Amino acid sequence: MAVTAESLKELEKKQAWWWIAEKKRSRRLDYLRKAVWKKGAIGGLYPAGLIVDLERPVLQTEKARELESSADPYVIKFAKILAHVLDNKTIFITDHSQLVGYLGSTPNTITWDPSLASILNHEVINDPQCLPEPLDDSLRTIKDIVNYWAGKSDLDKILPYMDLDDSMKILSGAIGWGVPLARGGYSGKDYEYIMTGxxxxxxxxxxxxxxxxxxxxxxxxxxxxxxxxxxxxxxxxxxxxxxxxxxxxxxxxxxxxxxxxxxxxxxxxxxxxxxxxxxxxxxxxxxxxxPRDLQESLQYDLFIQLFSRNEAIEGAWPARPDYYHGPYYEKDVNVDRVLTEEEALDLVGEFLIRAYEVSQYKPKWSREGLQGIEGTWVWTLGGVKPDGSDACNGMTIALLKAARLVRVSNPTFAFRWHPKVSDEVMRECFECIRQGLGYPSMRNDPVLVANAMHWHGHPIEEARTWVHQACMSPAPTTKHGFQPMRMANATANTAKIIEYVFTSGYDNIVNMQIGAETPPVETFKSYEEFFQAWVTQMKHVFSLVVRPVNRGRMLAPTLTPRPFLSAVSERSVESGLDVNDPSISRGNAWITAFTWVENIDSLAAVKKLVFDEKKYTLAELKEALANNWEGREEMRLDFVRNAPKWGNDDDYVDSIMLDCLREAAKFSRELKCPSGNSWPILPENVSGNIHYANVVGALPNGRRLGDALYDGGISPGPGLDKKGPTAVLNSCAKIDHITHGRAFLLNQRLSPTQMAGEKGYQLCKAYMKTWADLGIDHVQFNCVSDETLRAAQRDPEKYPELIVRVAGYSAHFVDISRKTQDNIIQRTVQGLA
Amino acid sequence: MPTCKECKKFFPLEEDPKKGDCVQRVVDPRQAFYQAKPVEADRNAASCPSFEKR
The missing domain is CATH 1.10.132 (Topoisomerase I; Chain A, domain 4)
Structure with a gap:
């Protein structure tokens, strides 16, 4: 089909955004987009055609062996090993590309760092599906590498210094995920030091x-x-x-x-x-x-990101590309006019593709929790400058346009909305959402700047530099404010809190005492007593996930140093201390609270049906939950249908949300990070709601073991928000988005038909105004019809490029599990009036 | 015994001709690219499947 206005209109009517992008983009971008090897795992397994790169671990191991007898201190040896890899790895330049650099030796490789964790190394050797042929040779090489690093990897070195009890509970996989390593998590960068030219x-x-x-x-x-x-x-x-x-x-x-x-x-x-x-x-x-121009600026940034990922597994990509590359875009496109807008779009689009292809071998639990993507590359756009003026620029628009041309699922954008954002920029954001990318997510900048000041004491000028440290949490990009490592294991599977109230802290899934030994639930005489047990379990669970991170962070400077990240951080260059040394960091910690809303709906159900209406006793409920509601379907449906649910502007249940958040916020102030700062909670899920489906037992909201958990941080349960989008927003607005926690993830689905044309934009704009006026910090949208999603389930090969918003990230629909797909379809499509 | 320096794909370093890069054109199922791998000029290339006499 020739590219005519009519043919594009026809495709638009069919919401065939991928085909539209293909027709609109340059030949170079078309080649590069189709050339890229998709790295996100499908159902926890890497896609066919990808192989684990053995070149890097061989180089690392040979240099480590050579340095064994050297008198160098560990940090120097570590730096020399990194240098050896960079000096000797195979490099390549793809046809038509203008930006260069990749972690692996060929484009279809997943890099593996054997110095991180022996448990990861054992996963590699047991993952023959993506090992290079001939398999016997690969296995021999891997065995040698695995044996060499046994006892020498970061995790092996750290574990003897951790509390064994806490470690076993974390490693059970029931309560949290991740490991407390300074070379495995989300690394912020001191962009104010390194990216300002x-x-x-x-x-x-x-x-x-x-x-x-x-x-x-x-x-x-x-x-x-x-x-x-x-x-x-x-x-x-x-x-x-x-x-x-x-x-x-x-x-x-x-x-x-x-x-x-x-x-x-x-x-x-x-x-x-x-x-x-x-x-x-x-x-x-x-x-x-x-750098002197846009290409150099993008290349410089890409090199820094790659070097940092040569030093550590980075599961996120905190960045603000419009703010830091914007001046070069402006100079090249508008001042010197050495680049046309189209030429600049080629560079920007390729920059997105270069990020999309980055891959590092990760453990299976991580791949399952981040279905379809390699990590949460949530890039921050918009916002304000340190003086409070609008920071949007030509690069903001170029990035939003480029995203629609290359349509990668990772990186995604999160847009810092504030009252001074121009209509032109808002329309570009809207176009991305309307065209089904699922991004940018919208963030309420004034609220989040105030939040950063409230929780961590960041001065206002620093708070205004914030970027997404991972999916959701803001972190400044300044000398003392930036967060060099957010260790992912401060992530709590919080549905366990309410579950443990019924089991006195014993986890029946992994058969160990994990929670607090609260009294038998049937002995509670009032809702207040019951709620206090919930508070006790909450404190126990949060402490459990925080303590190992604190310990890991304190051990990091000596046991697991980051010389490269230190070298691009002003505080380390100035002090000579490792970048993770808590004494030179202000602290920006948070606890990710997965599966949070189950607590609220469960508490509301218990309050109403057990204590208010006295239809059931706690003993009866305890037995029903222990038996996964078997033989009690009528009772279960009573808990589903006749208990109030979060997200319907119902004060009965909404006040319980506030009680829980207030208790958590109070306790967040008691929990301290090694820098002496607080540990606020941040309710959200990635694909944790699916990952934990078989780990969380039956709950009083009517959920059975194995059912998908709710998808968002404060999103209502799928299909349980019956009163429309305003009621959802009204419920969410009862939360104080500054003092109750660090951020709150809200998923919403919009009808693509309703979003069409100017009318659609005006509807969306009105919705966003209500959202902003209510002081809600986050919202993100899926804008793909049920019809399209179900067609993609039936004929996945016809929809390889269909993108959806999963939680704090987007993914190709066909790369996520059936359970996650169903969960997205079940979300209520909000009709905007 | 053929060595890397006798191969068409060997590009010596100006500052140290004993070292260089083996530069090859590769076409995989998705893309085409040139790759460079550091090699010693005097490395034995007898078993190298890509060796091409200069």
Whole structure:
């Protein structure tokens, strides 16, 4: 079909957004988008055609062996191993690309870092589906690597210093997930230091040299003190930082050399030859020196992200690309006019594709919890500058346009809405939502800036720099405010709180005492007593997931250092301390509260049917839950149908939500991170509601073991919000989105038919105004019809590019489990009036 | 015994001709690309399936 306005209109009517994108984008973007190997796991397994890259672990292991007898301290050895990988790994340049760099040796590889955790290494050796052929050779190589790192990996080193009781409960998989490692989680970056064009690697190396020289001189003065003793550690840290930066510069120059070799020896097309020479000039310049144009700025950012991921598994991608690349976009497109908008879109679109292809081998529980994606690359757009003025720029619009052209499910965007955002930008956001991307999610900037100040004491100018640390939680990008590592195991499967009230803390799924030993539930004489048991279990569960993270964070600087991330962080370059050292961080911790709303609906059901109406006793209910409601279907339906449900603007249940959040918020102030700051909760799910379906027992809201849990942080249960979108918003608005927690995830479904055209935009705008006026901090939309989703279930091969919003991320519909698909379809489609 | 430096795909480093890159064109099921892998000039290439005499 030729690209005509009529044909595009026809496709639009069919909501065939993928085909529209294909027709609208440039030939280069079309090639690159189709060339990319999709890495997100399907049902916990990596897609066919992907292989685990053995080159990197072989390089790591050979260098580690070589350094075993060296007198270098660990941090230096670690930096040398990283440099060895960067110096010797295979690199490649894809046809038509303008940006270069990938973690693996070929585009279809998943990189594996064997130095992280032996339990991960054992997963690799037992995952023959994605091992390179010949399998026997691979297994021999892997066995050697696995044996070498046994007892030497980060987790092996950390575990002996952790509390065994807490560790066993976490590792049971019932209550939380993740491990307390500084090289496995969500790494923020000090973008204000590294991405503002004021400095690059060579400047930092010069600064490190100065500090090493000064410290060396001071350490050899005729004196002795604790400070002088500490200098030796600092010098080692600075030396390690320097090794990684120098390796980064050499790595970029390897790309420059390859680009020149291709241009001078192989390429026959003069235009492509010129592009290759531009790649060469770019990689000769960045990351050594600050970028001069948009291509260099994007390339510089990409290198930093890749180096950081060569150092650690990063499950998120905190970023604010419009804010930091915006000045270069403006200069190239609008001032110097060296790039047309279309040429800039090619670069921006490719930047999204380069992020989409990043992959690191992760444990199966993580792949199941993040179905269809590699990690929560939630990039932050919009917002305000430190002085409070609108930060949107041409790059904001370019990113939103590029997203519709390349339609990747990862990265996604989250937009910092504020009253000064222009209509032009809002329309671009709306177009992305209307075209079914599921992003940007909308964030209420004034509320979240105030929230960052309230919970963690970030000064207003720093709070205004915030980016999404993962799916939802804001973190500044400043010297003391940025969060170098958010360890994922401060994630609580909170439906267990209400479950444990009925079992006195004993977990019948994993057969161990995990919760608090509260009195037998049948002994409670009032709802207040029952609720106090809930509070006790809540405190127990939250403490359990926080303690290992605190401990891991304190052990991190010595046992699991991050020399590269330190090298691009002002506080470490200045202090000589590892970036994870709590003494140089303000603290920005939070507890992710998965499966939160089950507590609210369950408490409401108990209050109404047991204590108010006295239809059932707690003993009866306890027995029914223990038997997974078997033989008590009528009773179960009573709990489903006749107990009030969150999300219907019903004060009976909504007040219970507030009671729970107030108790959690109060306790959040008692829980302290190693920097001395609070641990607020953040209710949300990724695909945790499906992952935990077989881990959470029957609950008083009528749920049975195995049923999907609710999908959002404060979203009503699927199909349980009966009173329309305003009632949902009214319920959510009763929460204080500044003081009750760090953020609250709200999923909503809109009708694509209703969103069509100008009328659709005006409806959406009115909805957003209500949402903003009510002070709700988050909302995100699925805008794909039931008809399309069911057709995709029937004929998945016809819908390979259909994207949906799962929870804090988007995914291709066909890459998520049937249970998750059904859960999305069950969500109420809100008709906007 | 053939060595890498005798191969068409070997590109020596200017600063150290004993080292270089093996540069190859690869076409996988989704994309085409050029790849470079560091090699020693004097490495034995007898069993290299990509060796092409210069």
């Amino acid at each position: 004021k400095r690059a690697f060579e400047d930092i190396i010069a600064e490190l040299d100065r500090r090493i020289d000064d410290a060396y001189a001071k350490a050899h003065e005729p004196s002795a003190s604790k400070e002088i003793s500490n200098l030796y550690d600092k010098i080692n840290n600075w030396e390690a930082m320097k090794i990684t930066l120098e390796a980064g510069i050499r790595y970029a120059k390897r790309y420059a050399r390859l680009a020149r070799i291709i241009a001078e020896n192989f390429e026959t097309d003069p235009a492509r030859r010129e592009e290759l020479l531009k790649i060469a000039r770019t990689c000769e310049h960045v990351p050594a020196k600050p």
